[in-house]
Amino acid sequence: MTAFQDxxxxxxxxxxxxxxxxDSDVAVLGSKSYTNRAIAIASLADEPTEIRGALIxxxxxxxxxxVAQFGHVTTEIDHDTRTIHxxxxxxxxxxxxxxxxxxxxxxxLRFLISLAALAEGTTTINGTARMQERPxxxxxxxxxxxxxxxxxxxxxxxxxxxxxxxxxxxxxxxxSGAVSSQFTSSLLISSVxxxxxxxxxxVDDLVSKPYVEMTLASLAAAGIRVERDGYARFxxxxxxxxxxxxxxxxxxxxxMSYFLAAAAILGGRVTIPGIGTGSHQGDxxxxxxxxRMGAHAExxxxxxTLKGGDLHGIDxxxxxxxxxxxxxxxxxxxxxxxxRITNIASLRVKECDRIAAVTTELRKMGIQVDEYxxxxxxxxxxxxxxxxxxxxxxxxxxxxxxxxxxxxxxxINDPGCVAKSFPTFWQAVDSLRxxx
Ligand SMILES: O=C(O)C1=C[C@@H](OP(=O)(O)O)[C@@H](O)[C@H](O)C1
Ligand SMILES: C=C(OP(=O)(O)O)C(=O)O
Numbered sequence: 001m002t003a004f005q006d007x008x009x010x011x012x013x014x015x016x017x018x019x020x021x022x023d024s025d026v027a028v029l030g031s032k033s034y035t036n037r038a039i040a041i042a043s044l045a046d047e048p049t050e051i052r053g054a055l056i057x058x059x060x061x062x063x064x065x066x067v068a069q070f071g072h073v074t075t076e077i078d079h080d081t082r083t084i085h086x087x088x089x090x091x092x093x094x095x096x097x098x099x100x101x102x103x104x105x106x107x108x109l110r111f112l113i114s115l116a117a118l119a120e121g122t123t124t125i126n127g128t129a130r131m132q133e134r135p136x137x138x139x140x141x142x143x144x145x146x147x148x149x150x151x152x153x154x155x156x157x158x159x160x161x162x163x164x165x166x167x168x169x170x171x172x173x174x175x176s177g178a179v180s181s182q183f184t185s186s187l188l189i190s191s192v193x194x195x196x197x198x199x200x201x202x203v204d205d206l207v208s209k210p211y212v213e214m215t216l217a218s219l220a221a222a223g224i225r226v227e228r229d230g231y232a233r234f235x236x237x238x239x240x241x242x243x244x245x246x247x248x249x250x251x252x253x254x255x256m257s258y259f260l261a262a263a264a265i266l267g268g269r270v271t272i273p274g275i276g277t278g279s280h281q282g283d284x285x286x287x288x289x290x291x292r293m294g295a296h297a298e299x300x301x302x303x304x305t306l307k308g309g310d311l312h313g314i315d316x317x318x319x320x321x322x323x324x325x326x327x328x329x330x331x332x333x334x335x336x337x338x339x340r341i342t343n344i345a346s347l348r349v350k351e352c353d354r355i356a357a358v359t360t361e362l363r364k365m366g367i368q369v370d371e372y373x374x375x376x377x378x379x380x381x382x383x384x385x386x387x388x389x390x391x392x393x394x395x396x397x398x399x400x401x402x403x404x405x406x407x408x409x410x411x412i413n414d415p416g417c418v419a420k421s422f423p424t425f426w427q428a429v430d431s432l433r434x435x436x
Contacts, residue, residue, distance in 0.1 A: 008426045009416035013387070016404025016412060021268035021308075022432050026259045028272055030055040030082065030249035031281060032421045033107065033211060036063055037218035038247045039075070040111045040189050042086035043067035044118070045222070047244025051084040054249050058420045060084070062101070063108035069096035070119050088244075095121030095165060104128045104351055104392065104420055109159060110182040113139055114190035116163035117148040124153070126160040130392065133158055135349055139183035142175040146191070146198060170194030170238055177206030177231070180346065184234070185215040191236040192224055200234045207346050210282025210320055217280050221247065251275045253283035254395070255422045257327040260286060260306040261402045262432060264295045265334045267308035270432070276301045286324045289316055293335055313337035313380055322346050325376075326399040329358045332378035333367045334406065345374035351420070352391035361388050361400060365407065385409020394420040401429060 008014055035055040040063075042049035054060065056079055064075040064084055072093040076085040095116065100123060102108045109127055113136065116123035126132070137157030140150045147169030153160040170191060175183055184206065191198035206212065209231060216226055223243040227235040256272045263270035275284065277299055287304055291297040292314050296307040313335045318325050325344050332339035347354035359371040365383035369376060385408050390397040394417050404410030418425040 006424065006426055009419055009423065011415055012413070014412045014415040014426070016401050016410045018408055019266060019405045019432060022262055022266050022270055023268045024432050024434070025271045025273060026428055026431055028251040028255045028259070028428065029057070029422060029424060031252040032057065032059060032254070033214055033281070034218065034249045035060045035084070036107045036111065037189070037215060038249065039063050039067060039084065039086065040115065041218060041222045041242055042244065043070070043073050043115065044190070044193055045086070045242035045244045046088050048088065049086045049244040050246045051086065052082070052246060052248045054082055054084045055252060055421065056082055056084070057423050058103055059105035059108060062103050062105045063111070066100045066102055066108060066112055067115065069098070069100055070094060070115070093119035095119045095123040099124045099126050099160070102127050102131070104131055106131070106134055106350070107182050110136065110139060110180070110186045111189060113150055113161055113163055114143065114186040117143060117150065117165045117168045118190055118193050120166035122162055122164045124160055124162050130351060131159050135179050136161055138176040138179055139186060142173045142183065142187060142200070145173040146171055146194065168194045170196035170198040172199040172201070174201045174203050176204050177202045178204050179207070179349065181206055181208035181211045184212055188212070188215050188219065188226065188234060188236060192219070192240050192242065194236070194238055197238050198236045200236070202232055206231045207319055208282070208322055210280065214280050250279060252421070253279065253281035254323040256304065257283060257286050257324040258398045258402050258425070259428070259432070260290060260304070261327045261331050261399065262405055263306040263308055264290050264293070264311060264331050265308070265402065265406045269305060269307045271303055271305040273303045276303055282320045283324045285321050286328065289314070289328060290331065292316070293331065311335035311380070313339035315340040315342070317343045319343035322350070323395060326354055326358050326395045327402070329362065329376065329378050330399045330403050332380055333362055333365065333383050333403065335380040338377050338379050340375065340377045342375045344376070351393040352396065354393065354395070357391050357393065357396050361386070361396065364388070365403065383407050387411040388413060390414050390417050392417050394418045394422065398422065398425055405429070405432070
């Protein structure tokens with residue numbers, strides 16, 4: 001069941017060859033966020049689930065393996081058909097003896113903290129060195145009032161995290177939404193299995209709101225009812241059961257962004273089939289942002305097409321779409337005038353500090369960037385080639401690869417880091433070279 005491994009995933013560096021224009025349909029893999037939600041939900045279901053069109057990448061493979069460690073389900077990954085089979089074993093969830101390791105997968109780690117709260121015993125959850133810097137404290141604090149003892153082993157709010165479970169009472173808790181929406185999503189999913197109803201009160205403004213909508217949509221599809229008061233309060237009634245069956249995952253909107261960016265900066269057309277107007281993925285909003293910059297967009301029920309145009313800078317609040325900020329920053333480097341991207345503090349605690357990384361790497365290409373704590377201004381110009389460091393961050397590698405399609409001499413260090421969310425990324429880039 002092993003898939004073809006692109007040799008570029010183990011290369012030290014890759015020189016991107018430029019392209020005169022594009023006119024392509026591009027196949028993007030399944031949504032990372034929907035696949036993660038489907039795995040989490042299926043791991044709590046008492047019926048088998050078949051996740052079709054799933055993203056099979058480093059993050060989701062770590063997650064599928066991790067949920068199986070609790071013994072309540074088995075997981076089987078079929079690379080050829082891109083299906084993940086999650087099958088209940090009939091056994092209760094039990095804390096695994098071995099540490100649960102999820103690499104650089106932030107969403108899975110955050111989801112696992114609340115899942116472990118449902119398992120008898122103490123679970124230790126850990127990840128890469130960068131993961132051990134990423135914040136979890138707000139989620140740990142919110143679990144306490146629900147009856148769960150979840151602590152950072154080193155007392156710093158970051159992994160390794162130890163969760164003593166089997167005591168998920170439910171009740172009322174408060175959570176901050178200022179750092180990550182994943183904490184709220186994590187509570188929403190696992191509290192379905194709490195002993196009593198769970199009331200989750202947001203004490204401040206929630207960042208990355210579309211991801212909570214995706215969680216609610218996934219829960220609703222599994223037959224789960226959640227009451228809400230906007231983004232201030234969510235109540236999850238106890239005693240509900242997750243439906244199994246088939247779940248079909250739509251293409252990943254963040255992965256799509258690189259190909260929309262290619263059309264924007266090269267000129268020509270790119271169409272992404274299988275995603276359109278009905279999508280809850282917030283990153284689809286990049287289409288409108290690029291249209292405001294001068295590109296031409298056409299969104300139907302089941303496809304998104306972007307055509308190039310004369311690009312100009314804009315002011316844009318990107319709080320709802322953090323993952324496509326690096327993509328937008330690269331497009332902005334080719335636009336006329338400044339692009340001010342605001343409300344993006346959460347980028348500092350992703351796979352790398354993405355505000356710092358994008359600033360450093362665009363400056364290497366000769367672009368003026370003003371860096372702020374929670375914002376960036378990119379002054380469009382004529383980027384030149386450079387060797388791009390990628391900081392073990394798939395999104396930095398992918399967005400600068402697109403710059404390399406337009407600008408000679410872009411070299412991407414560690415091109416294999418794309419495997420976190422898009423192991424076929426370099427093949428998808430190749431597909432742009434086959435004019436359709
Ligand atoms: O819930 C999710 O699937 C995600 C939420 C976002 O994180 P934050 O809520 O931390 O911004 C996003 O950056 C991440 O890639 C996926
Ligand atoms: C931030 C990301 O992922 P995560 O938080 O799940 O590691 C991402 O994929 O851009």
